[in-house]
Amino acid sequence: MRVFISGFGNIGRGFFESLLIKDAYLKKRYEDLVTIVGIVDSKSYEVNDGEYKICGFCTLGNKNNTGKLHTDRNGLSCTEIMDMVDFDLLIEASPTNITDGGEGLVNIRHALKKGKDVITVNKGPLALAYSELDALAKENGCYLRFEGSVGGGMPMINMCNEALVGQKINSIQGIFNGTCNLILSRMDSGIPFEQALREAQQLGYAETDPTYDIKGIDSACKVAILANSVFKKDVKFSDVSVTGIDTVTPEAVEMAAEKGMVIRHIGEISKDKLEVAPRLIPKNHPLSVPGSLNKAQVITDMAGPITVSGRGAGKSETASAMLSDLIWIMDRRTA
Amino acid sequence: MRVFISGFGNIGRGFFESLLIKDAYLKKRYEDLVTIVGIVDSKSYEVNDGEYKICGFCTLGNKNNTGKLHTDRNGLSCTEIMDMVDFDLLIEASPTNITDGGEGLVNIRHALKKGKDVITVNKGPLALAYSELDALAKENGCYLRFEGSVGGGMPMINMCNEALVGQKINSIQGIFNGTCNLILSRMDSGIPFEQALREAQQLGYAETDPTYDIKGIDSACKVAILANSVFKKDVKFSDVSVTGIDTVTPEAVEMAAEKGMVIRHIGEISKDKLEVAPRLIPKNHPLSVPGSLNKAQVITDMAGPITVSGRGAGKSETASAMLSDLIWIMDRRTA
Numbered sequence: 003m004r005v006f007i008s009g010f011g012n013i014g015r016g017f018f019e020s021l022l023i024k025d026a027y028l029k030k031r032y033e034d035l036v037t038i039v040g041i042v043d044s045k046s047y048e049v050n051d052g053e054y055k056i057c058g059f060c061t062l063g064n065k066n067n068t069g070k071l072h073t074d075r076n077g078l079s080c081t082e083i084m085d086m087v088d089f090d091l092l093i094e095a096s097p098t099n100i101t102d103g104g105e106g107l108v109n110i111r112h113a114l115k116k117g118k119d120v121i122t123v124n125k126g127p128l129a130l131a132y133s134e135l136d137a138l139a140k141e142n143g144c145y146l147r148f149e150g151s152v153g154g155g156m157p158m159i160n161m162c163n164e165a166l167v168g169q170k171i172n173s174i175q176g177i178f179n180g181t182c183n184l185i186l187s188r189m190d191s192g193i194p195f196e197q198a199l200r201e202a203q204q205l206g207y208a209e210t211d212p213t214y215d216i217k218g219i220d221s222a223c224k225v226a227i228l229a230n231s232v233f234k235k236d237v238k239f240s241d242v243s244v245t246g247i248d249t250v251t252p253e254a255v256e257m258a259a260e261k262g263m264v265i266r267h268i269g270e271i272s273k274d275k276l277e278v279a280p281r282l283i284p285k286n287h288p289l290s291v292p293g294s295l296n297k298a299q300v301i302t303d304m305a306g307p308i309t310v311s312g313r314g315a316g317k318s319e320t321a322s323a324m325l326s327d328l329i330w331i332m333d334r335r336t337a
Numbered sequence: 338m339r340v341f342i343s344g345f346g347n348i349g350r351g352f353f354e355s356l357l358i359k360d361a362y363l364k365k366r367y368e369d370l371v372t373i374v375g376i377v378d379s380k381s382y383e384v385n386d387g388e389y390k391i392c393g394f395c396t397l398g399n400k401n402n403t404g405k406l407h408t409d410r411n412g413l414s415c416t417e418i419m420d421m422v423d424f425d426l427l428i429e430a431s432p433t434n435i436t437d438g439g440e441g442l443v444n445i446r447h448a449l450k451k452g453k454d455v456i457t458v459n460k461g462p463l464a465l466a467y468s469e470l471d472a473l474a475k476e477n478g479c480y481l482r483f484e485g486s487v488g489g490g491m492p493m494i495n496m497c498n499e500a501l502v503g504q505k506i507n508s509i510q511g512i513f514n515g516t517c518n519l520i521l522s523r524m525d526s527g528i529p530f531e532q533a534l535r536e537a538q539q540l541g542y543a544e545t546d547p548t549y550d551i552k553g554i555d556s557a558c559k560v561a562i563l564a565n566s567v568f569k570k571d572v573k574f575s576d577v578s579v580t581g582i583d584t585v586t587p588e589a590v591e592m593a594a595e596k597g598m599v600i601r602h603i604g605e606i607s608k609d610k611l612e613v614a615p616r617l618i619p620k621n622h623p624l625s626v627p628g629s630l631n632k633a634q635v636i637t638d639m640a641g642p643i644t645v646s647g648r649g650a651g652k653s654e655t656a657s658a659m660l661s662d663l664i665w666i667m668d669r670r671t672a
Contacts, residue, residue, distance in 0.1 A: 020639065023639075024503060149500075154640070155640025155643065157500035157501060160499070161492060161496060161500045164500065164661075165495045165499065165661065167665070168355075168657065168660040168663070286627075292621075302657065304355065304490070304660070305489070306647070306654065307648075308647040309644075309645065310644065311623070311644045312641075312642070312644070318639045319640040322637065322639035323640075325503040325639070328503070330502070
């Protein structure tokens with residue numbers, strides 16, 4: 003299984019490290035070796051050949067290097083670099099671009115058209131062009147997997163589509179952004195939004211520019227991805243009705259508390275609803291949770307409510323989702 | 338896919354009904370039809386041929402019956418009846434026998450030796466003879482699936498082994514018996530065990546003879562099954578240290594409450610522990626839940642804590658788990 007990694011920030015490196023950590027496991031499970039044959043990031047690239055061989059990108063596992071790090075892409079596009087080497091699987095972990103899908107969308111299209119399997123955690127392409135990519139994968143006999151794009155370490159897409167296979171999922175309601183939930187749960191104790199946000203930034207949860215999280219854009223991408231992949235709808239990010247948490251006031255939180263409720267930022271996918279918005283949630287409801295976890299409640303036709311929670315982000319957590327997708331694909335490709 | 342059902346109480350009937358409900362879904366997914374070729378219960382049997390053809394057992398879907406209900410087994414064992422007909426898959430849903438595995442264990446052994454796949458929700462055989470059955474399945478190239486044996490509608494075994502594949506699961510702690518949790522959560526409000534039990538019986542949760550639940554036997558079976566199937570240990574029911582909830586007093590509940598804790602009946606599987614016992618749980622802990630749901634917290638090496646909850650029992654809920662196992666097998670047998 004020859005792997006090409008596009009995007010080598012936190013997520014791409016996390017996936018790479020997971021291969022090293024799970025080296026013995028993978029070698030025991032498969033005769034076929036996982037080899038990294040190319041890595042591209044925004045500035046540099048390397049095409050390589052051999053088991054886990056990485057040069058300048060990463061000092062991990064760099065015995066017997068044969069590749070050479072090019073510290074300048076020299077105007078080469080990622081797809082041009084992809085074409086320099088034979089590979090079986092693209093790991094797309096470049097930054098999310100929610101305007102036009104960015105290089106990630108171009109890369110995924112390119113790989114699928116070449117008949118290569120794809121694992122991605124890049125929400126932009128999936129929230130903007132899911133139906134096109136899904137069709138492209140089917141046409142070319144490829145697998146397109148993206149467990150890590152929703153809820154990091156919380157098993158969500160594969161749980162719905164595989165563990166719950168056969169059931170009709172009537173709705174999913176969830177907390178899909180840990181930063182927003184951390185801010186809202188701090189606001190439960192009476193502090194204003196701005197202060198809770200600053201605290202989340204100081205704790206390293208919220209970005210310096212927190213727009214993507216607090217305006218609900220990140221959650222809306224996940225709602226679109228679940229609508230497409232679990233509910234088999236054909237929707238885009240722009241079909242999701244989105245309200246951020248930056249308008250939630252201490253007064254609103256206090257009024258909610260008087261009624262035994264909290265305010266939480268809930269994404270919902272159901273027959274007639276695609277929404278991300280602050281909502282009043284009874285204190286004893288499964289989604290009334292504090293802290294930075296992600297949590298979802300899935301309502302099925304046969305088993306009623308099923309809830310799942312886990313860490314929504316993090317290097318190792320997201321890598322765990324990508325690893326499960328890799329094994330899913332290898333089980334089928336090496337059978 | 339020719340199916341033989343042994344055990345036609347609530348669970349066997351629930352599975353059968355799920356085939357009728359999911360008829361269109363299954364026909365769309367597979368060219369191969371699911372047909373019921375035999376049903377046995379404790380008193381009667383029918384061997385049959387054709388799509389969902391059932392005579393006296395069930396009036397559902399009985400168009401074009403060709404079989405005939407024998408209202409007396411006439412001393413025939415289930416395996417003798419199995420041998421009257423060709424089948425591909427055994428659904429084992431006879432009552433749990435925790436002493437020697439009962440007819441369920443005999444049936445599963447017989448089917449696997451004949452090279453037939455097995456789906457079971459019968460905890461006895463899995464808690465007493467898992468390693469033997471697992472080996473028998475492998476020897477004979479069969480699948481043995483049992484998602485419904487732990488947690489009914491809560492996806493547990495397949496979530497751990499498939500959605501979380503690749504990760505090392507360090508421990509599972511869970512509430513695996515809804516009746517016990519209902520009793521303990523009623524005791525939170527100060528009422529004694531005997532009264533809470535009577536209430537649970539009146540609500541239809543607890544059996545007239547509640548021993549199996551309140552002594553922790555049911556939970557201990559599930560702990561043994563998870564230890565074998567998820568942790569790849571080789572344990573039996575008798576290896577689990579079990580304490581029931583019948584010794585929990587209102588005084589103990591009150592003392593727990595004073596420390597911000599509740600008492601819950603927790604099953605744990607970890608490196609050095611196989612245990613079912615009442616435990617003190619902090620009120621804000623994920624396992625401090627009221628009511629009759631099942632809930633589990635899985636600790637993994639890469640993603641940390643993942644929690645899942647769902648209805649632990651029920652006809653339709655358990656059938657949903659059996660259906661997911663059926664689809665898993667059909668995906669592989671009809672590929």
